[in-house]
Amino acid sequence: MSRILITGIGAFSAIGDNVAANRQALISGQSGIRTLSNFPSRYAGSLPCGEITRSTDELKQSSGIDDPGVTRTSLIALQALREAITDAGLTPEQLRSSDTALINASTVGGMCLTDELYHDANNDGLAGSPFLSSYDNASVTLFLGQHLRIGGIQNTINTACSSSANAILYGARLLRHGFARRVIVGGADSLAKFTINGFKALHILSANPCTPFDAGRTGLNLGEAGAYLVLEREEDCHDKKTYAHCAGYGNSNDSYHPSSISDEGEGPFLCMQRALEAAQLTAGDIDAINAHGTATENNDETESRAMIRLFGTPPPFLSTKAYTGHTLGAAGALEAVFSILQLQYQESYPALRFNEPIVSTGLIPSASYRSLPVTHIMSNSFGFGGNCSSLIFSAV
Template identity: 40%
Template sequence: MSQRVWIAGGEVICGAGENLAACLAAFEQMQPGMGAMQHLRSVHHGTFPVAEVKADNAALAEKAGMPAHWSRTALLSMIAARGAWERSGLGPIANYRVGFVSANTVGGMDKTEHFMEDYLQDPSKGKLREVVHHECGSITDLVAARLGVRHHVSTISTACSSGANALMYGARMIRSGMLDAVIAGGTDALTRFTLNGFNTLMILDQQRCRPFDDTRAGLNLGEGAGYVVLVSDELAKTVQPWCRLSGFANANDAYHQTASSPDGTGNYLAMKGALDMAGLQPADIGYINLHGTGTQNNDSSEGLAITRLFAPHFPPASSTKSFTGHTLGASGGIEAVFSAWSLKEGVIYPNAQFAHRMKELPFSPATAFSKGNALRHVMSNSFGFGGNCSSLVFSENDF
């Protein structure tokens, strides 16, 4: 397990932008991606803003070079995963032992929902090709086959920590010598099932979400995909890696099915474990990409855990979900790309819509975009339902 793991490249597509460059422009220009639903059909169309990718399925299929009958989840995955590999500069996938570890939580549900509308009205109608890829693993298999990944394919589905856990799993395979490179991250499309479920939990905001604000009222759902290319020491020497994945940890506080423990036990253990693996102290972290959903429970528990670990000196921190919305299984992958780029370019992202510090916390998130910061280590948090908490630490390129 002596092999180090590097980030050779990454790419995203989400409501804030069609690629990483567009997302960076949105951050700099303070243009969050939330708005009225354009592609998702819902009775809540006029109630809840969402961060949709600004393209319908036909446009996504053309961009992906894939059949239009693929689910939106798969199309988003294909675009980001292929983009990540292209940005790595490694050349043909067939030249290496490559794995694809992809997270998602909805599978092909966007297609299944439409199929059921027609089928329930007339059992002779509805196309079965819209339901055969319903389950989460099928999405991963479709994309892996088109990418030409042959050595290992896995699907991770651990709620909102899924994308981060995909990076951990891929890193372990490289460290053990089983693979040379892994395309790791996550994808998820908006569905009515997801929207209705979160509405039932009463944690959706009817305005743009305000993570870590004392007036926060819930989250905005988003969609998208984000992947990094993890590579071994040997491959990292052949390209110009962005940075190193130096530490990671997963902890489960098992407090509640849909809530973190009030004192942030799992959050703290994940962050502390990632620092310990990286051999770092809290003071070494230059920026934290917060999980920061905007719900009462999440922001309080995460904030208290950060206070416990980092006080009295807090690094700049912000929630990019204030731009992308909460992309569920994709969020850990999308935010891994943002975090790796943050380290590479010295970028600190703004926390949009913030105005009032939370009464129980001694720190506030960063509210301005800045670049050229001297960052050596960056942390990214992803905390999911059931108390499944994961943290990643990225460290500067020291080749």
């Protein structure tokens, strides 16, 4: 069976406007988590988030877009997607081809414009709202597809925080079954009142920069980002530059609780196990793990237990959410890009703000930046409702 190769990557997050800037922040241990400043919220100046510093107006100007109904989510997505397309050398003709697919992920979609739509709905003299067409989870996909004139299959995936990991999984399956010749996969989410207030109601937002896998962790920080990968079959790549191949993937559902994983991490264990089986690898073959690591009480302990159950002594691991915040629908793709960078440059990044291991597991994430031989790396993404996905990327 033909290998699925990654021929292009793009990333836009709180630690960088492009892939190179993101990597430099990871190498230097520079976090993008700071108190809200651009985002209009009652928590401005107090709540730490992985906020992209460029305003929505600046993003519109740099993108050449002035439509008031285009969301911040779509603008973030467009910047990352353009980088991935350019990196892969895709031509306008290829984008328009019926064998080019776009699989996009988002948890919030256009609901970052909730206030604008609400005010329009209560304006008796208004015939229609420019924000109505954006108020849909698929609006980002529709915008990207129309703006770039994607000619093939287009789909939106929303499985909470595993959304863009599942977009990668789904895109790889499209290629394997011959439904596309190239697939652009990834996701985007922006900060929104809908998200912040919702997570605040769950009492899982930390008042301080998050501390994944630390015994004293107090919750997660939300973030915003866009990240995309271009997937192609090996026989179609010819002399193209390639970063890695998507060697395996696994999905499971913990089916335990709407917002928590079972105590033994059954869902995380199963998806990691299935990814290994799909890649025809053993646990000992994995050289590094980019963990889901939200810094919530439930996730970090259950993910640790699942890693111990599968690996015994896990390979070097960390959660890059300490850099970017939890970027929701973008997290799986963003962390896939970070994993691919580890493969490409044979390196490990420092876990930020870690002090003491969780008593029940004793696991200690990577302490500092260092060279690390990496042939196979696993990236984990777990979503509300127990939807758990693991991806394995391997050197070409």
